[in-house]
Amino acid sequence: MNRRQLAIAIAGAVLIALPFVHRDPYHLHILILILIWSFAYTSWSMMGRFGLVSLGHGGFMGAGAYVTALLWNHLGISPWLGIPLALAVSAALALVVGYPCFRFRITGHYFVLVTLALSGIVLQIITAARDWTGGSLGYTPERTKGSVLVALQFEDKTTWYLIALAVWAGGLLIWRWVDGSMDRYALEAISEDEDAAAAAGVNVTYEKLKITVLSAVMTAFSGALYCQYQMFISPDTVSGISVSLQMVFAAIVGGLYVALGPTVGAIITILMAEGLRIGLGTKAVGWDNLIYGLLLVLFIIFLPKGVLGSILARIKARR
Amino acid sequence: MMQAFLDIFDIYLLETVINGILFGGVLALLALGLNLIFGVIDVTWICYAELVMIGMYGMYYLVTIYGVPYWAAAPMCILLVAGMGALLHFLVIEPLLSSPPVNQLLATGGVLFFLQSLATVAFGVEFHNIGIQLPVLRLGEMNFSYARLLSFAAALIGMVAVYVFMRRTYVGTAIRAIAQDRQIMVLMGVDTRRIYLITSALGGALAGLAACLLVLLYDVHPFIGLSIGPITFLICVLGGLGNFIGGFVAAFVFAEIISLGGMFSDLEWGYVLAFGFFIVMMFIRPAGLLSRRS
Numbered sequence: 037m038n039r040r041q042l043a044i045a046i047a048g049a050v051l052i053a054l055p056f057v058h059r060d061p062y063h064l065h066i067l068i069l070i071l072i073w074s075f076a077y078t079s080w081s082m083m084g085r086f087g088l089v090s091l092g093h094g095g096f097m098g099a100g101a102y103v104t105a106l107l108w109n110h111l112g113i114s115p116w117l118g119i120p121l122a123l124a125v126s127a128a129l130a131l132v133v134g135y136p137c138f139r140f141r142i143t144g145h146y147f148v149l150v151t152l153a154l155s156g157i158v159l160q161i162i163t164a165a166r167d168w169t170g171g172s173l174g175y176t177p178e179r180t181k182g183s184v185l186v187a188l189q190f191e192d193k194t195t196w197y198l199i200a201l202a203v204w205a206g207g208l209l210i211w212r213w214v215d216g217s218m219d220r221y222a223l224e225a226i227s228e229d230e231d232a233a234a235a236a237g238v239n240v241t242y243e244k245l246k247i248t249v250l251s252a253v254m255t256a257f258s259g260a261l262y263c264q265y266q267m268f269i270s271p272d273t274v275s276g277i278s279v280s281l282q283m284v285f286a287a288i289v290g291g292l293y294v295a296l297g298p299t300v301g302a303i304i305t306i307l308m309a310e311g312l313r314i315g316l317g318t319k320a321v322g323w324d325n326l327i328y329g330l331l332l333v334l335f336i337i338f339l340p341k342g343v344l345g346s347i348l349a350r351i352k353a354r355r
Numbered sequence: 356m357m358q359a360f361l362d363i364f365d366i367y368l369l370e371t372v373i374n375g376i377l378f379g380g381v382l383a384l385l386a387l388g389l390n391l392i393f394g395v396i397d398v399t400w401i402c403y404a405e406l407v408m409i410g411m412y413g414m415y416y417l418v419t420i421y422g423v424p425y426w427a428a429a430p431m432c433i434l435l436v437a438g439m440g441a442l443l444h445f446l447v448i449e450p451l452l453s454s455p456p457v458n459q460l461l462a463t464g465g466v467l468f469f470l471q472s473l474a475t476v477a478f479g480v481e482f483h484n485i486g487i488q489l490p491v492l493r494l495g496e497m498n499f500s501y502a503r504l505l506s507f508a509a510a511l512i513g514m515v516a517v518y519v520f521m522r523r524t525y526v527g528t529a530i531r532a533i534a535q536d537r538q539i540m541v542l543m544g545v546d547t548r549r550i551y552l553i554t555s556a557l558g559g560a561l562a563g564l565a566a567c568l569l570v571l572l573y574d575v576h577p578f579i580g581l582s583i584g585p586i587t588f589l590i591c592v593l594g595g596l597g598n599f600i601g602g603f604v605a606a607f608v609f610a611e612i613i614s615l616g617g618m619f620s621d622l623e624w625g626y627v628l629a630f631g632f633f634i635v636m637m638f639i640r641p642a643g644l645l646s647r648r649s
Binding site for chain 1: 393399401447450451454455456457458460461462464465466467468469470471472473475476480577581584585586588589591592596623624626627630631633634637638641642
């Protein structure tokens with residue numbers, strides 16, 4: 037176990053030191069994107085690993101990004117206050133959708149389709165309220181009106197890298213915390229057999245709601261972070277079904293049941309998309325998703341545990 | 356003054372209500388296809404609307420590029436999408452039949468990405484119009500496009516045809532039987548593989564028919580599935596997944612909400628309203644519109 041702690045410490049030190057050694061802005065940009073999306077995919081997997089497959093996370097992410105940006109532009113509320121408000125909004129969304137689902141035992145296909153509706157609603161609202169949100173053309177938070185720190189806007193990529201790294205590590209810590217808690221056993225029991233779990237004294241509705249709200253809030257945070265970093269959001273990049281499916285895809289490719297799985301998924305998908313973009317140039321439009329889609333189908337059929345999950349399972353089997 | 360206002364308002368209202376009903380026909384057709392797949396195979400095709408999109412491109416290319424008349428292109432397009440439905444089942448669903456249902460659903464999500472990007476790569480992101488301008492029917496003060504009337508009638512005919520097929524033929528009976536009990540029917544000597552393939556082809560054919568009709572109403576582009584898909588899923592859930600009658604009723608309820616909501620504001624707000632209604636109904640009737648509360 038000590039060896040493992042050492043490995044984590046070394047890896048952490050290397051990751052923190054990286055931007056001071058290697059300063060290439062493009063590489064840092066890719067790394068920041070990987071970290072932010074890894075955090076989003078980890079958030080999705082928080083509930084996805086317990087069989088709660090949600091296609092509504094595009095909605096949570098969109099709410100996180102747009103509420104933060106709208107509060108800043110229209111009311112001048114600093115993201116330091118705006119982000120908690122945005123998180124509260126997505127927690128409320130998660131409660132409104134989650135409560136009836138869990139209370140009335142809506143599971144499986146039904147749950148997927150209901151959460152899919154949520155993605156749809158958020159996308160439509162953002163598009164329909166184009167007077168405030170810019171509609172499908174996208175939205176830009178206004179450049180800083182004073183202190184940089186208050187506006188949470190930084191030109192410097194190194195700062196963003198460190199912020200994203202901290203948030204990503206925080207996501208992994210939350211994963212560990214859930215992993216070690218009693219809730220994990222309760223949720224695993226629920227995903228095996230809801231009725232049996234309820235009979236054994238698990239409060240099914242409460243447990244599911246807890247993990248859903250946690251997952252939604254984390255996803256909204258990733259949305260807000262993405263918005264602050266990119267300084268441009270559009271309904272298609274932070275909300276809707278495509279984003280939800282993108283999360284599912286990365287989590288499954290990397291491995292849904294292991295802590296670093298979603299991160300591996302983010303690395304694979306983002307590097308693949310960037311590689312295609314550079315390799316094919318403007319012709320790449322569509323090709324990345326074409327390969328995504330094909331890979332997703334192949335992964336689900338042949339490698340449902342994902343890349344990292346399968347590797348770890350093989351190592352374990354060998355021991 | 357007030358009277359004049361009311362007169363105009365009523366005419367508009369009536370026109371909107373009727374247009375809503377006409378729109379509901381196509382939605383009901385879409386919901387029927389999805390419900391059929393779900394009821395029989397217990398699978399949700401997330402990529403259902405993308406099949407419709409491919410069908411619409413098929414119609415566009417046949418009619419405008421190759422100059423095939425509409426009435427001849429439609430059956431070809433229906434066959435094309437039916438074949439795609441069977442292929443989807445054979446390639447994606449069948450290898451996954453024994454794994455958790457959510458995996459099947461997510462795999463079709465991969466197909467959604469695939470088809471969408473395939474259309475982007477092959478046909479480009481431009482909007483294409485089939486270029487058939489049907490006349491407008493004037494009834495007093497009200498206007499109805501023939502495209503909508505035609506699609507409503509064709510959707511109804513399609514649904515009746517499916518009903519007759521399910522009731523009057525041997526295969527139809529077998530499909531209904533499998534929907535009731537998957538395990539027993541195998542013991543009764545029904546070849547489930549064959550029935551699943553036929554059902555998938557039938558679901559695809561319905562998507563193809565919907566494509567032939569939708570291409571008259573909307574321009575086709577690679578992302579049109581994202582605007583048709585969610586609404587179809589909502590209708591199916593609202594009606595109760597696998598419940599044909601429920602889906603039929605829900606389609607018209609939804610079409611009216613969108614149509615009336617769109618009358619007072621933008622069409623998108625009509626959609627938002629419909630989504631909101633859906634969430635409220637989840638609290639009241641979680642198992643579908645026509646279900647009895649337990």
